[in-house]
Amino acid sequence: MRVLATCAHDDGSNADAITLDIMDIEQCRRVIDQHRPDYILHLAAISFVAHADAEAFYRVNVIGTLNLLQACADTDHTPAKIVMASSANVYGNACEGVIAESQPPLPVNHYATSKIAMEFMVRTWFERFPIVITRPFNYTGRGQANHFLVPKIVSHFRKRAPVIELGNLDVARDFSDVRTVAQAYLGLLQSDVAGEIVNICSGRQQTLREIVFAMEQIAAYPIEVQVNPAFVRANEVRTLVGSSEKLDRLVPNLFRPDFKETLRWMFER
Template identity: 35%
Template sequence: MVKHLLTGANGFVGKTMQAALPCVPLPVGLDLRDRAALNAAIAEIQPDMVIHLAAQSFVPASFENPHETFDINFYGTLNLLEALQSNAFKGRMLFVGSGDTYGRVPEDALPVREEHPLHPRNPYAVSKVAAEALCYQWSQTSGFEIVMARPFNHIGPGQSPRFAITDFARQVTEIRLGQRPPVLQVGDIDVTRDFTDVRDVERAYALLLEKGRNGGVYNVCSGREHSIRELLQRLIALAGVVVRIDQIPARLRPAEQRRMVASFEALHRDTGWQPLIPIEQSLQDLLNDWEKQLQ
């Protein structure tokens, strides 16, 4: 059986990967910044494939502590690459970057494709650009292959309520269960984003690991544009509640990108992947997940 090493196993996508693939996570508490411990873990596991998800991925935290973000996202990736090489790894690695690396994309350049210039606008995105470039270099000069993914927004059961759609699903469920007044607190909901179900994302990663081109970079996205307001209204309708929507100044952040949608043409061409789970199902599963947690 192929042994998949998974970093970031306790994150949103990591938990979904573990449910779908036989994965071996890094030991609990192991920090990618600890080179000796990482090297020992790789020597013990001897993986055939690697899915590298571990990262500091919260953008506000990257502004608060850019050094830590770089230490984890760039130097942590370098430490992983060196540990794999020193243990004679000959398999394939998937590096998971971010669609945030494109930065501000003009509307006439949508849907954004992989050849679009990278203009990162926060320390998190910069760290991912740097780590992706590092992985490309290693894909060309080391003894193993690396494929890079640039995922866009994803949603599904188990996501942290730090993210807008999941937070709305929690609020709507609390209202339906009578745990809060019928008032939804929101920020800027008149922007559009490209959402993919986390289970489709997991499937894309597995296919990229198997079929992606060495040194290739792939958008992982739905290719569909949804406004936050539209998805909020769908959640309200699915839950069968009547609510008032209150825009809270504290939740308003200047959204530099009013519209976003990307192309998964390269991913489809090389792996045959396409999204299968409709947004309605993702939203319903989110509501079901919150109902279990809140009852």
């Protein structure tokens, strides 16, 4: 299988990447028509929840996704499968139990609201294209930018920083290894499923406090944690843990390392 990557701007980091700004419908048509991909894995988005430009969430996450689907229709191209990445943030502040796909969405920030809006828009295309909508919970691994939480923590320990500033230490998240997520996406692309929503998750929760403790064991030194009130959001999703039952049924035997091993993999690179 030949994989073609796209990026909005050519920054020189991937010489084989195709420049594609999904906000430009003509570019979308041109790229789709030229390459006519057998499968599309749509990951492009404003994905940093604290992004300063609220309007950008809707321009990129909703209209950009619409442009991609419209380009397929305009060029009369029907891929074997399109996998759309939404987000588990659409569930909002679900504080008890494990969240299945049947949980009603209750977004509490612009990122999550843009993603549920994208989902409803994509559903209008279910009869036209074989589409799977995924709701990834948190995932991490080597190469993730340091403004995301886990890479920030790992980076501080790799530098042996004496102090780290964090937000609410008791926020609980369902973290997966990026290698598990990649395998899940590939499995869904190759599966017969369409017109479905699927959680991408581990079914296990980790608090920020537990991640720091695990890193202290891996790096073999204690770090001073200072809680910065600026990092504590009023609409913080406190607990987010997913049910992986549907994913495990559709894509069995996923590689699922213990999260401490993921942290060690990131630390030892």
